[in-house]
Amino acid sequence: MDFVISIDLKAALPLYRQVYAQLRQAILSRRLTPGKKLPSTRTLAQLLSVSRTTVTQSYEMLLSEGYLETIVGSGTFVCRQLPDELLNITPIQPKSQLPHSSISLSTYGESLSDRAFLHLPEAEVEISFSYGRPAFDQFPIDLWRKLLSRHCRFSRYVLDYTYDSMGYQPLKEAIADYLSRSRAVKCKPEQIIIVAGSQQGLDLITRVLIDRGDWIAVEEPGYLSARRAFLAQGASLFPISVDQSGLIVSSLTTNIIPNIKFVYVTPSHQFPTGATLSLSRRLELLAWAHKSGTMIIEDDYDSEYRYGERPIPALQGLDQANSVIYLGTFSKVLFPALRLGYLVLPQNLVHIFARAKWLADRQCSLLEQYALTDFITEGHLERHIRRMRALYDQRRQTLVQSLFSYFGDKIEISGENAGMHLMVKINTELTDDKIVHLAALAGVSIGAAYPQYLKHSPGSEFILGYAELNEQKIQEGVRRLAQVILID
Numbered sequence: 130m131d132f133v134i135s136i137d138l139k140a141a142l143p144l145y146r147q148v149y150a151q152l153r154q155a156i157l158s159r160r161l162t163p164g165k166k167l168p169s170t171r172t173l174a175q176l177l178s179v180s181r182t183t184v185t186q187s188y189e190m191l192l193s194e195g196y197l198e199t200i201v202g203s204g205t206f207v208c209r210q211l212p213d214e215l216l217n218i219t220p221i222q223p224k225s226q227l228p229h230s231s232i233s234l235s236t237y238g239e240s241l242s243d244r245a246f247l248h249l250p251e252a253e254v255e256i257s258f259s260y261g262r263p264a265f266d267q268f269p270i271d272l273w274r275k276l277l278s279r280h281c282r283f284s285r286y287v288l289d290y291t292y293d294s295m296g297y298q299p300l301k302e303a304i305a306d307y308l309s310r311s312r313a314v315k316c317k318p319e320q321i322i323i324v325a326g327s328q329q330g331l332d333l334i335t336r337v338l339i340d341r342g343d344w345i346a347v348e349e350p351g352y353l354s355a356r357r358a359f360l361a362q363g364a365s366l367f368p369i370s371v372d373q374s375g376l377i378v379s380s381l382t383t384n385i386i387p388n389i390k391f392v393y394v395t396p397s398h399q400f401p402t403g404a405t406l407s408l409s410r411r412l413e414l415l416a417w418a419h420k421s422g423t424m425i426i427e428d429d430y431d432s433e434y435r436y437g438e439r440p441i442p443a444l445q446g447l448d449q450a451n452s453v454i455y456l457g458t459f460s461k462v463l464f465p466a467l468r469l470g471y472l473v474l475p476q477n478l479v480h481i482f483a484r485a486k487w488l489a490d491r492q493c494s495l496l497e498q499y500a501l502t503d504f505i506t507e508g509h510l511e512r513h514i515r516r517m518r519a520l521y522d523q524r525r526q527t528l529v530q531s532l533f534s535y536f537g538d539k540i541e542i543s544g545e546n547a548g549m550h551l552m553v554k555i556n557t558e559l560t561d562d563k564i565v566h567l568a569a570l571a572g573v574s575i576g577a578a579y580p581q582y583l584k585h586s587p588g589s590e591f592i593l594g595y596a597e598l599n600e601q602k603i604q605e606g607v608r609r610l611a612q613v614i615l616i617d
């Protein structure tokens with residue numbers, strides 16, 4: 130290439146964004162002209178001494194924004210049909226303008242225009258500790274195919290709109306029964322609405338119940354995608370710290386804080402620290418919510434997996450005052466591409482949510498709802514969970530042992546008693562981005578925890594998912610991490 134890309138390893142900006150920004154600037158200033166071929170990701174990575182992941186991510190961003198195009202078999206090029214206006218715009222876009230046209234964004238659209246929102250595909254690495262992924266190779270896919278084909282026949286009930294946006298009644302019955310046995314959730318099937326994963330549940334909650342300027346208390350650190358849904362609706366967020374017993378409820382009850390409309394919590398396995406909200410804090414939170422008229426959003430995303438300890442009943446089941454909206458998902462126990470989850474709502478909110486769901490996407494796919502109903506009622510779900518619990522427990526123990534044996538007292542582990550990930554704090558001088566970068570060079574992907582903080586992150590914290598990795602990969606992954614982190 131005829132210009133230099135400079136990389137600053139100490140900069141707060143992630144490396145892929147540094148590469149992205151400089152390539153984009155070169156295109157806009159015509160140092161890279163339309164039709165110019167770019168080096169392959171491998172070549173540019175070698176040239177810059179960065180990982181291929183870094184270059185791939187920056188190319189992906191430029192491709193998705195129309196600056197680059199790929200020609201199969203030939204490579205990646207600066208887009209030939211780059212509109213002239215695009216070449217004239219300054220790097221800082223005027224507020225409310227889309228890059229390719231002058232249409233103004235809605236307030237909602239504006240809230241999404243931050244580039245940090247981009248959901249980039251994860252680059253292929255040999256060993257990925259990315260969190261939230263179940264053991265895909267253990268999913269009983271043949272059985273699932275059988276259940277799907279059982280219902281995949283010519284019938285208007287399979288093919289038509291249902292006009293019941295809340296979900297397939299037998300599935301809601303099966304979920305109500307399962308939740309009452311496994312999580313002590315108290316609900317009738319009529320209180321359940323089937324949604325396209327937890328994320329749609331959060332989106333519906335924000336649309337129906339949150340107005341611009343409403344205050345929502347969130348865990349600090351906490352789940353980024355929930356925060357983004359709230360912010361996109363114009364909510365203001367109030368961070369409440371967590372410790373080893375989960376949300377510090379006394380911060381809500383004793384501090385002078387704004388009028389909070391909702392508290393969003395992950396009590397079974399706090400995301401990302403992994404803490405479990407103690408029973409006494411659960412009762413304290415419910416009492417405060419009742420007294421202050423605040424609603425609680427309880428996100429029970431991976432509560433099925435507890436190791437050694439007895440599960441604590443869900444907040445929803447302990448609640449006496451209709452203060453809780455309970456949110457669950459099949460993304461972790463089955464697979465995320467299924468896009469099925471559920472909301473358990475106080476009775477008086479059900480119909481309004483049903484209308485919001487109808488407006489959003491009518492209904493969740495029926496075929497999958499039918500198959501899932503059979504999967505639950507024929508006992509496959511609980512069998513699968515039992516099997517995965519034993520498997521994940523082994524993987525979790527291997528990870529903990531490997532971390533201690535390679536890092537010794539240079540590491541602190543939290544949240545290992547539940548779920549499918551744990552969090553580590555590494556005693557190191559290296560920046561978080563540098564660690565992620567060095568790990569990627571060694572063929573290992575790990576996620577830094579800092580994006581999950583609303584305010585200031587203490588740094589050096591990482592989230593390690595282990596459910597998808599066999600024991601050998603876990604050990605090898607930790608060995609490589611120790612090699613790059615402790616030696617650098």
Ligand SMILES: Cc1ncc(COP(=O)(O)O)c(C=O)c1O
Nearest residue numbers: 261326327328352400430458460
């Ligand atoms: C806290 C939390 N809630 C919910 C989810 C699941 O989201 P979904 O059901 O939309 O796949 C995740 C996934 O990682 C999560 O971390």
